[in-house]
Structures are given as C-alpha cells and as structure tokens.
Amino acid sequence: MLSDEVRIFRPGEPVQVVRAPMSIGAETYGLPGPVPTDAWHVLDHAVSVIHRVTPWATVIAAPTLVAEATYDDYPCREFLRRRDSEKNYVKLGGRSFGNEGLIALSLYSWSGYLISTAYHEAWHQLERILDKKILDEIDGHLIPLSWGSAYMDSMVERRARCFETWAMRFEEGMPGLRLSSQVDAIFDAAATGEIAKEWYKMQQKAARGR
Ligand SMILES: [Zn+2]
Structure with missing residues (x-):
C-alpha cells in the first residue's frame, strides 16, 4: 500500500507520525513509497529489538529510505536517479547515525528483513560503546x-x-549453540x-564520581 507516513519512536515517548x-x-x-502490510505488523517488534540492544536510540521508520551516494560506494545496491539533479540515491534497508543516537529503517522491504535490519543497525549503534578488545575478539x-x-x-x-545472523536464529526459537564461544x-x-545495561551503570557511576 502506498504510504507517506513516517513514524518516529523516541525512547519512552509516544510514537510521533509525520509525513x-x-x-x-x-x-x-x-x-x-509502497509499504507491505506485514511491514507495519512487525515494525513494533523491530523497534523493540533496537530499544533492547540500544535503549538510547531514536528510531525513524520511513516507507523508503534513500541516501546520496555513488555507485562505487554501494555496488551491491539499487540506485535511483533524480531527473532534476546530478545526484544519485541509493535505496537502503536501514542506517545507523552514531553521533545522533539515531537509527532509520525502511519499510519497503519484506518483514523478515525489517527485523534482521533492526539487529544489524542496532549493532552499528552499539559498537560505539564497545571496547576495541571486544571487536578484535570478533574480528x-x-x-x-x-x-x-x-x-x-x-x-x-x-x-x-x-550479529544480525546470530540473533535471527533465536527469533525463530532455534535451540542450542547460544553460548558455545566467546x-x-x-x-x-x-x-x-x-551490554547496554552495564554501560548505563558505568555512566551513572562515572557521573557520581565527578
Ligand atoms: Zn551495515
């Protein structure tokens, strides 16, 4: 269904709808853009995933998400070209804006992808507070x-x-393997x-120590 509805989910606040x-x-x-009905259906779940992994993040869900980019940046993606502009736009499933504490999601895709994108973008957001040792361990x-x-x-x-692939196994209740490695x-x-809870605790402790 064609929609121009953008939903904004700020932590702890009612959903705001803009056009x-x-x-x-x-x-x-x-x-x-066109939004499959099941995308609206799973959006709340996708947002709850993000607010669990990164409780500080504001989530903005738009029918279609595009970013100015060159083909070389994203050879794997679908491009749009504006007739009135030399600029190219790439269609994105989601994007994390670390400095702003913001995650944008696109609703044009199918619903399963929306949930995995939520995990993916939340991880990008979470990496900002992770120790380099943790990233090295994964790498x-x-x-x-x-x-x-x-x-x-x-x-x-x-x-x-x-992370997205790991997390999606448990979305369907796959047993075992949850804690088999570091x-x-x-x-x-x-x-x-x-991790987010521990980080908040550390922030509070640091604030008290000041
Ligand atoms: Zn990514």
Whole structure:
C-alpha cells in the first residue's frame, strides 16, 4: 500500500507520525513509497529489538529510505536517479547515525528483513560503546571472504552481519549453540540488552564520581 507516513519512536515517548519526504541524518531521506502490510505488523517488534540492544536510540521508520551516494560506494545496491539533479540515491534497508543516537529503517522491504535490519543497525549503534578488545575478539573469528565491494568487505559491516545472523536464529526459537564461544557470549549480551545495561551503570557511576 502506498504510504507517506513516517513514524518516529523516541525512547519512552509516544510514537510521533509525520509525513514524507523528510530529511533524516546526514544526506539521508525518508520518501513516500509502497509499504507491505506485514511491514507495519512487525515494525513494533523491530523497534523493540533496537530499544533492547540500544535503549538510547531514536528510531525513524520511513516507507523508503534513500541516501546520496555513488555507485562505487554501494555496488551491491539499487540506485535511483533524480531527473532534476546530478545526484544519485541509493535505496537502503536501514542506517545507523552514531553521533545522533539515531537509527532509520525502511519499510519497503519484506518483514523478515525489517527485523534482521533492526539487529544489524542496532549493532552499528552499539559498537560505539564497545571496547576495541571486544571487536578484535570478533574480528579474530571472521574468515576472509570477498563480497566484491569495500563496503561489504569492511569489518564494520561484517560484524554487523554476523550479529544480525546470530540473533535471527533465536527469533525463530532455534535451540542450542547460544553460548558455545566467546563471540556467542558477546552477541548474547548485546541481544539481551546486558551490554547496554552495564554501560548505563558505568555512566551513572562515572557521573557520581565527578
Ligand atoms: Zn551495515
């Protein structure tokens, strides 16, 4: 169904609805577009995933999410070209804006992808508070694999895809394997919100110590 509805989920606040098009973060825009009915159905769940992993994040869900980009940045993606502009736009499933504590989601895709994108973007957001030792531990287990673009091959993207894939197994209730390695333990603490809780505690302690 065609929609121009953009929903904004700020932590602890009622959902705000605004109309697309709207500017979201740097060079990124929410546009009107077709939204599958089941995308609305799972959106609340996708938002709850993000608010569990990164409780501080504001989530903005738009029918279509696009960003100014060049083909070389994202050879793996679908592009749109504006007739009135030299600029190219890439269609995104989601994007995390670390400095702003903001995650944007696109609703154009199918609903399963919306949930995995929520995990993916929440991980990008969470990495900002993770110790380098934790990232090194994960990187040490990734095998060399070329996806054909610097973007897809980057460790940042590979870690986010790993977490998303890991988390999606448990969305369907897959038994076992949850804590079989150090990387499992890291992803489990991220997915359950334990890392975020510990981080908040440390922030409070640091604030009291000032
Ligand atoms: Zn990513």
